[in-house]
Amino acid sequence: MAGSNLYAQSSFEAGTLPSVNLNTRISGPWRFNFKWESRQVLYRGIFGENKQWDAFYERSDFSGVFSRKVGLNNSIAAGYLIRFVEDRIVHRTIQQFTLVQYFTGFRLAHRFSTDQTFIPDIPTISRYRYRISVENPLNGQEVDPKEFYLKVNNEYLFIHSKRNNGLEIRIVPVLGYNFSDRNKLEAGIDYRLAGLINSEIRTHDYWLTIGWYVKL
Amino acid sequence: MEWITDIRRMLVSFALLLCFYAAQSQEKVEREYRIKEGEVPAEALKFIDACNFDKKIKWFREENESGSSIEAKVRRQNRRHSIEFSKTGVLEDIEIEIDFEELPANTKGKIISGLDELFAKWSIRKVQIQYKGTTDKLLALIREDVNTSLQKRYEIVLKAKKDRRLQMFQITTGQDGEIVEVQKIDLRSTDNLEY
Numbered sequence: 001m002a003g004s005n006l007y008a009q010s011s012f013e014a015g016t017l018p019s020v021n022l023n024t025r026i027s028g029p030w031r032f033n034f035k036w037e038s039r040q041v042l043y044r045g046i047f048g049e050n051k052q053w054d055a056f057y058e059r060s061d062f063s064g065v066f067s068r069k070v071g072l073n074n075s076i077a078a079g080y081l082i083r084f085v086e087d088r089i090v091h092r093t094i095q096q097f098t099l100v101q102y103f104t105g106f107r108l109a110h111r112f113s114t115d116q117t118f119i120p121d122i123p124t125i126s127r128y129r130y131r132i133s134v135e136n137p138l139n140g141q142e143v144d145p146k147e148f149y150l151k152v153n154n155e156y157l158f159i160h161s162k163r164n165n166g167l168e169i170r171i172v173p174v175l176g177y178n179f180s181d182r183n184k185l186e187a188g189i190d191y192r193l194a195g196l197i198n199s200e201i202r203t204h205d206y207w208l209t210i211g212w213y214v215k216l
Numbered sequence: 217m218e219w220i221t222d223i224r225r226m227l228v229s230f231a232l233l234l235c236f237y238a239a240q241s242q243e244k245v246e247r248e249y250r251i252k253e254g255e256v257p258a259e260a261l262k263f264i265d266a267c268n269f270d271k272k273i274k275w276f277r278e279e280n281e282s283g284s285s286i287e288a289k290v291r292r293q294n295r296r297h298s299i300e301f302s303k304t305g306v307l308e309d310i311e312i313e314i315d316f317e318e319l320p321a322n323t324k325g326k327i328i329s330g331l332d333e334l335f336a337k338w339s340i341r342k343v344q345i346q347y348k349g350t351t352d353k354l355l356a357l358i359r360e361d362v363n364t365s366l367q368k369r370y371e372i373v374l375k376a377k378k379d380r381r382l383q384m385f386q387i388t389t390g391q392d393g394e395i396v397e398v399q400k401i402d403l404r405s406t407d408n409l410e411y
Contacts, residue, residue, distance in 0.1 A: 021407060021408075021411050023405070023407045028381075033407070033410075033411050035411060065411070067410070072375050072384065072403075073403075075410065077410070096410075098409070098410045100409055102403070111409075111410065133409050135409060139250055140247065140248040140276060142248070144247040144248060144249070146247070147247070151408065151409075176408065181405050184407075184408055211408070213405075213407050215405055215407060
């Protein structure tokens with residue numbers, strides 16, 4: 001009985017997820033990233049049951065991350081995020097290691113990260129994440145200025161708290177335009193599947209993502 | 217809520233500032249892009265036809281501040297070949313990717329001692345032999361593996377430590393392995409792969 005009810009419901013949300021990334025070199029191998037990201041829900045519901053257009057602003061995140069190059073293609077980073085969601089403020093600490101590999105015709109990046117989320121009256125949530133990204137030029141063998149490219153991120157998140165454990169998978173295909181090495185725009189779909197373990201409800205999120213990367 | 221309105225106002229102002237900044241930024245434009253066979257000069261096509269490659273040819277146009285050139289890229293005997301022509305189709309050189317270990321022992325020794333003098337630490341990523349010569353001799357190189365009477369240079373891409381920083385370089389050596397040029401390679405920004 002329990003088995004047949006497991007994952008009986010799948011809910012979904014769809015909306016927009018714009019972001020702005022500002023990156024700057026501080027000195028030597030040290031760099032700083034400032035990111036703003038916001039979510040607006042437009043449509044949501046439960047598959048096979050009720051669905052409704054329900055447009056509302058959900059949240060805004062502001063984060064600052066310091067990173068240091070620890071090799072030609074590797075960097076370690078740590079930072080802090082503040083989230084304004086409804087009437088609450090959420091805090092998050094972030095740590096990450098990134099490795100970028102260059103191949104003829106594409107670039108591959110591996111990102112290993114952990115973060116800890118602090119929400120009032122809720123046990124701390126820790127996430128352990130791995131993301132693989134591939135970036136392919138649509139013209140020539142590398143992404144030159146004024147050229148389009150395709151980028152696909154695939155991320156796995158193991159989520160742990162005193163209350164529960166969870167697993168989330170994200171797939172984010174985007175089309176990018178490289179105005180210059182200092183200025184890129186990416187747009188695509190950010191699909192997130194959560195509730196894969198220890199949950200009776202799976203959630204599917206579909207965000208129209210638009211990201212702007214600026215190097216100062 | 218008032219704070220949401222404040223944040224929105226702040227973001228709009230911020231976005232306008234960024235638009236202004238983006239419009240101001242100018243960069244040197246150097247591009248390589250894929251072209252169709254129909255856009256390739258007849259003389260270049262004639263040379264490639266004579267080579268009898270059995271793999272697909274990919275054609276590129278490379279543009280930089282000094283002008284443009286046409287390049288055919290193909291795999292032959294499991295090695296990457298780049299055949300470069302002027303924009304009117306005149307053959308300029310052929311580059312073939314090889315393993316560093318395949319170089320003659322004397323040449324290899326000279327390159328290693330040259331690199332040891334230049335860099336605290338280094339590791340080789342890619343080696344290409346560049347052949348220059350007459351069209352007939354370059355055709356013989358492809359069709360019969362005959363490389364006599366051709367001018368040879370080596371182009372080596374390496375990761376190396378200089379000024380206490382790991383960087384990418386391309387060095388060019390003469391036929392005997394003596395380093396004649398060192399160029400730093402600027403790696404593209406990885407911000408969109410990290411965040």
